[in-house]
Amino acid sequence: MNYVLGIDLGTSAVKIALVNQHGQVIDEVSKDYPLYHEKSGYSEQDPDDWVNKTIEGLTEITSRYSGSVSTIEGLSFSGQMHGLVLLDEKQVPLRRAILWNDTRTTKQCHDIEEKVGEARLLSITQNRALEGFTLPKILWVKEHESTLFQQVKSVLLPKDYVRLKLTGKLHMDYSDAAGTLLLDIKNRTWSSEIIDILELPPTIFPELVESTAFVGHLSDEIVRQTGLSHDLKVYAGGADNACGAIGAGVSEQGQTMVSIGTSGVVLSFEQNADKDFGGKVHYFHHSVPDSFYSMGVTLAAGYSLSWFKDVFAKDESFEHLLAEAGEVPVGANGLLFTPYLVGERTPHADSTIRASFIGMDSSHKRAHFVRAVLEGITFSLNESIDLFRSYGKEIDHVISIGGGAKSHVWLQMQADIFNARVIKQKSEQGPAMGAAMIAAYGCGWFESLKQCNDTFLEVEQSFEPIPENVNQYQQLFHLYQAVYGQTKELNQGLSLFRK
Template sequence: MSYVIGIDLGTSAVKALLVDRDGTVAAEASRSYPLFHERSGWSEQRADDWVEGTLEAIAELVSGIDASSVEGISFSGQMHGLVLLDQAGNPVRNAILWNDTRTTEQCREIEHTLGDKLLSVTRNPALEGFTLPKILWVRQYEPDAFNQAVSFLLPKDYVRYRLTGQLHMDYSDAAGTLMLDVAGKEWSQDVLEAFGLPASFCPPLVESHGFVGSLLPEAAAKAGLSELTKVFAGGADNACGAIGSGILSEGLTLCSIGTSGVILSYENDESSDYKGKVHFFNHGKEDAFYAMGVTLAAGYSLSWFKKTFAPTESFDQLLDGVGEVKPGAGGLLFTPYLVGERTPHADSAIRASFIGVDGSHERIHFARAVMEGITFSLNESVDMLRSAGKSVEKIVSIGGGAQNPVWLQMQANIFDATVVSLENEQGPGLGAAMLAAYGCGWFESLEACSERFVKYASEYTPEPEAVQTYRELFGIYQQVYGQTKGLNEALVAFR
């Protein structure tokens, strides 16, 4: 039996999957690590905690099997996080994560300095989560640490570096730094020169399925693997999530509802221009791209509702009977702006609303409205893709939104597209394993690997009457942001 390992380096834990040639997950293991919030808006981790957790998870994963049966390993990782390395290859400070919001000042500096080049070259707006603003923040506020730094890596790339001794970064993760020429697939000299960063500061670029070395003896011993195990670059978590869901051709879109929510659509043309309204990144598939919209509080909105109004009940109990409530929740509308919003409104001050509450509404109406509001927010991204000429025909739904048949049918109706769930949803970890399988030569293409590894389960088709109802409600939903923006700005002082 031959295996590959997919590593998914998340924000709270690392998860390792052992996958055989049929795409069956033979074993899985995980390790958690702490988050540090020294100040409001700050979010950091110790980079070596990722390494230790990864090696421990792999060791558990492969205990009891022949180490030589593991042919390859690859990685998926949380995007944007900054690891600054000194001359010896050691971190000069804790890693600053994607959900750290201290860099607003640096984002404005980037916009002012780059002007139109920001979107034409990096294809994305300057947001606090991205990597370049973090680099500029450290240079401005921690000059001693910055002066020690000679290069930088993203989280999964640091783990891989510690396992192989080789510095690399794949295109899908590099696209989230604001330093990559996304279409040209090279570090942008215009961006680097604008901020006085030498080319040597950036690691060599490689394809996600690219072979980057073998395991160092010490790492192999700790992981319980052979030093001959091949290591492949891997990709950003969203890119790997797309691969693990089979989003590898035109017409396929991913809907992922976790704490946040993502709409991700495959792109094979670098000339697509969404004018920064949605993210545009390199895919983990070679010479492909994806457009992505984000809802900050997707599953979090439902978790908040349960915690606040049904803390002792399960989600199944909370949602019991939600399918009997007609589309529109009896005229009740929810906007899921609990922590601000990302797409299409990059607004940290906006907050959530229930609109249309009356005395006939019961808790189940509110629960349905929350589910619909989350899906309406995701549909803003679908709507923008379609408005730009993009075809959105089939949507693969994963995450919490794929666990409830009522929600899956709701998605089909609101998106007006066929929605499918997966038999064995493993997300980014499976995508990483697929990159290793492809890199090892098990398949001639990622598409061929997907045919074996990714299996659809249930399919939901749009219901014409519900589609029409939701189309009208969506028009009302889209007005709520503008109508409540000023009110929420006025309330900031009272939070």
């Protein structure tokens, strides 16, 4: 029996899965690292923390592995998107990485749209200029840390830096490059037009490769540290959302996935680059060769629930809170929550908007608030599904992964709010599994990623929408949609008081 490794470099931890040829996870490990918030809206990490924890995790898995390490034949990556890693001529980070959820770059987004032009930017990149993307971060550093910026020799995304330190090879795959706002999506090249307009040095952008591309072997030093084989093959890997989609089986037309982690994602497979959503959702290269995906994002999905738990139920388990919410009827007795804790992405690209509880009264207990948080997160995700449907996409089933797939209460809520069958996978490993599947395909175990899906993935349970709940949620969804417009101006005023 042979094995592959999938490495998922997340926002809070690196997760590593050892997977056999039947798709079974034989061993797994997770290693946390710190997140730095020096100012409101700032979010950074030390790139070398990612590398050190990845090496620790690989070493731990190898130490427990009883077989010959030569049977671990492939490795690939999934990584948090958009994060900016700046390297000097010796490939050493010049500063902490600025992460996807950092919102300091509103001015730079305006500058991009003014200089490039909104229509032209959409034509080239198929995406709007938003604070989360990489390009505004580059311009922020160029403007605020100009001396440091003059030393920049390479721009990478998080997983690319880890791969560089494991292999000595410097690349970026198309699925992650599509999230920089610098990729010409249709022509599959860095946009020389955008680079020239914004006066960036073109040499800092690395060679582009497919997610499934073989990029090299582990360095001698990494082999020594981890105990892995010199012969292990390393494949480029992809953006976490693309890998999460592969790990959930979203690798062909007609498939849609909802992922609830720190952020929340609604992702739908696209065969071609010719769909036009007018910039209302993201449009990126998939890690499945020659394909794409459209994606709506809720910035604070699972984060809204973890925030509530930390503030109001620190000593309670998530399982207890979710069970408590299951005892509360649809609509949480007239209580609504909007999950705008850190702004919002889809359909409101707004870094100033903030969360609200609407309709509180003295009858509400903690369980009502928990239910309202879950419903608010799911309503936000449904805004993306509603938008996709308005453009003619048929969505009759949704694959749910992440934290939202761990609770039957939440899975049924998703089915009722989405008005679609919601599918839970038997072994849901998310992006780490997607990375492992890329490695399995690269090693020649399967002729396609679709064939790998059919072997690795199995449905555990389906949740059908309950008509009565669907009707109630459709009414509540319209009320939820009204909250943004009615609180936008209030939050703009309140933003002056945020430190």
